[in-house]
Amino acid sequence: MRELGKVSSLLINRFSPHGAYLALQDGGEVLLPKSYLSGEEKVGEELEVFVYTDSEDRPVAVTNRPKMLLDEFEVLEVKEVTKFGAFLDWGLPKDLFVPKAEMGKSMEVGEKYLVMLCRDNKTERLIGVSKYEDFLLRDTQGFETGQEVNILIFEETDLGYKALIDGDFEGLIYKNEVFEEVQIGDRKKAFVKKRREDGKIDLQLLPIGRAKYEEGAEKILETLKVRKFLPLHDKSSPESIKELLGMSKKHFKQSIGQLYKAQRINILDNGIEIIE
Structure with a gap:
């Protein structure tokens, strides 16, 4: 299903007591539950929806948007941990499941972690993966000192704060150079302080010079x-x-x-x- 994990504009095929069935690109249908309808929709009308799988692993459409889409990163809070994995809040009725095998480190309830939304090739379900290093780009030669970048702060360490740069690279802001309140999950503008010999990027929150x-x-x-x-x-x-x-x-x-x-x-x- 091409629409899984994405926001798509889909036409209403028909109505049932359970909601509206929307036409998929492959010729199939997906249910938009009745709770997401105003009652004024008509057959042939186009609706913008997000498609994922419900608690019984059936494809379902919703009109509210999650915190991230397929192949995107976001910092999410853990709501529950089981022996099989963890459930994280991503803004939808069904929490996002991160299988234990896809955890970069053990997760704890109430803590926040950087997660990518992925499609499980075996089950065709959407899952979270916190082994973020597997998805990062390594070639940082295009970065220059003083360059402004968009960052997502995702982890605090003894040295400082790890940050995702422009959704593709990892950087570090040293704790002794932070002079404002910083929270895990903050999105900010930052500046490249230095590209180290090992290719890693040092950042700072204030402009250079x-x-x-x-x-x-x-x-x-x-x-x-x-x-x-x-x-x-x-x-x-x-x-x-x-x-x-x-x-x-x-x-x-x-x-x-x-x-x-x-x-x-x-x-x-x-x-x-x-x-x-």
Whole structure:
């Protein structure tokens, strides 16, 4: 079935007491349960649906969209663990099953893991696979320092946060370079810090070089427009600066230096204030 795991526009073939039967490309039909119908649909009308398998492994269509489609990655939370595998919340009535053989590591209820939605060739069911390394691309030669990328943060380690880059590559953000709140499952913009000799990618959340401080200066200025005064100065602790602005002390000092030279702020003994 070509539509399995995808969002498709399908025509209504007929109605039954259970719902509407939609025409598939291979000539078959799939049921859209009555609970997804408004009652105003007509035969021949086109509906946009997602096709997967229900609790009895029968193909079924739904009008709500899951958190990911076939061959896509997403970070999902575990709802139940059994001796056969784990069930994860992917936004549909039937939870996504990750077989034990397809787990990269043991899963725990309440924890979140990076999973790809795959088709099981033996059973023709949709399953989750958390052995993400099998699907990543290895050739990172196209990445350059300073390049902006889209990332999905999927795991915290002792060093920092693992991130999926543009859906195909793995990167790492070092924990001591993170100055904002980060959660597993966050999607963010990031910047390539370095492509290492082994081909792996180091990332950072702030732009590289001078642009980093320009962005920091803008953040301080926007905060001052609301608060007018910040009790921060060059002798403030790194912890208090991070708490109020989410940046390092070095970043803060560089940024207020730019604002001072541009005559946007006054630097006082007990803090900084905006020049109206």
